[in-house]
Amino acid sequence: MYNKILELLDAGGETRNIEFKKTYDWNNPQHKAKIVKCILAMSNTKDGGYLVLGIDEEKYGEEKLTGMELEHFDILNYDHIIVEVNKFADPPISFHMYPVQEEGKHFVLLRIPEFDELPIVCKRSGEQGLKEGAVFSRSKIKPESAQIRSQSEMRELIDIAINKGIKEFYKRVRDSGLQVTNSDSSDEKYAKEIQMIKDIDVLNTIRETGYWRITIRPRYYLENRIDSLTNCRKAIMENQLSLRGWNFPHFRGIENGNNFIQASENWGEHKELLRLYKSGNFVYFKAMREDYIDKQHLRNVKGRGLAIMNTLFLFSEIFEFASRLSQTNILGDEITVSIKCFGIKDRELFFFEPMRTLFSDYVSTIEDSAECIVSVGIEELIADSEKIAIETLLQLFENFNWDASGSIGIFREEQQKLLSGTY
Known part of the structure; x- marks a missing residue:
């Protein structure tokens, strides 16, 4: 997974689908809320995204690979994170977490898929702007996790959900043996x-x-x-x-x-x-x-x-x-x-x-x-x-x-x- 982290760095920095953080202390309520908010937002972003801990965005090139503080790495546990995330997520979210150790440095890679069928709504309020009834996504304006407020971003989220329904519809059309195609050539x-x-x-x-x-x-x-x-x-x-x-x-x-x-x-x-x-x-x-x-x-x-x-x-x-x-x-x-x-x-x-x-x-x-x-x-x-x-x-x-x-x-x-x- 270390090669995957390098590949994400090569993409050119943070994007809507990639977020880097130097370290997070799970015992710090503010840090815990930031992780939850990021996962909620990535889930509502087309194709989901990655959260990588152990990257210092203020540095350049391979110097960014500072690694997490060891005490923070040791206490970061998938079971704790998913329980905390799903206290806020409706419907519940699943994601993948990969602890990575390389050359004495410690990293955590989280892969958050796009929501399965329905967009994720925050069902309770908390730190870092977590708010009951809010819908979070990765902003188009700058790479950050934020509440959806613009019509264009809400339209995008609705379109993702609609397209998932369209795909399921066409599977049913195919299985029924119906044909709705047309053809021409140029x-x-x-x-x-x-x-x-x-x-x-x-x-x-x-x-x-x-x-x-x-x-x-x-x-x-x-x-x-x-x-x-x-x-x-x-x-x-x-x-x-x-x-x-x-x-x-x-x-x-x-x-x-x-x-x-x-x-x-x-x-x-x-x-x-x-x-x-x-x-x-x-x-x-x-x-x-x-x-x-x-x-x-x-x-x-x-x-x-x-x-x-x-x-x-x-x-x-x-x-x-x-x-x-x-x-x-x-x-x-x-x-x-x-x-x-x-x-x-x-x-x-x-x-x-x-x-x-x-x-x-x-x-x-x-x-x-x-x-x-x-x-x-x-x-x-x-x-x-x-x-x-x-x-x-x-x-x-x-x-x-x-x-x-x-x-x-x-x-x-x-x-x-x-x-x-x-x-």
Whole structure:
């Protein structure tokens, strides 16, 4: 879990979904209330979030890793925290706590999932502004836990609850055998929009190594399906995933083009470019981080590698993001998802995790690129996005001469950890 803490630090500081604190004394009523308030707020924030104790935000780089005071670390107990939290939470909250010790320093990582079915209401008053009947969330204005007071934040919370209901509805539609899809095709027009993405510095950098090109689009083409660039921005910002520290899709600032919005990132191993056209054509270029990470992680790979679990998580994020976009009704009744990877010839599959191993070398020996294309109705996507992600992943791994069907159980287990917030 120490690597997870480092990954969260690499995300660039506190966000709506990440909070760092130097230390907390559970015997201090003010500190205890701050923890409770943070957990209530994270539960009502899209994708939940992380609270990390042992990080000094006033320092820089690895100096932030100060660790908690030992006496505070020793008395911090999961059972005590969950009992205290659920004195205030209605309905009750579940979360995960991981004590971490590294190089004589002590940290605590809390992973708080998004609420299950109903938003969390504070049912009693207490310290630090805890108030009976209040609803807390992570503020959009600055990364803090605060009572929801604005209409936009309350609307966001209501939309999360509604979308959970929509997903359950579509599962029932699927199980009943009903069909509510429509179809059309305008491949050439969508391809022309992709071809327009060129002469961009970060894109040139991305293409220097292995990379991904991901597209999510409606089945049929309408030039102004999304009526404004403002609504394009809204679609991206409101459906962004925050499941593992580095958001999907990731952006710091968004710029407007003539008929599209665009954002880019070139930081460390993260090199990305996204564009969303008013037609609903979402295009995302992303460098393979395996080509930038420390070579110690590739010690078992003869050349270039592709991390299996990282790829599973990427595919799961792609289809979960597509599912969320579908629920906004901007993509029509059927969508097409394309995942294409470049620079895979002689690239070998591997596990980052030292406890996992492969019993053979699985390498892409012939092709230098591979594309997986899925056309699906939104009711099926919303109901089965997790299953579709794994099926598509298996299709990709065939290019590496690996029949991974025997690993579906492991993939599902790890995928659920990611999507449920326990990764």
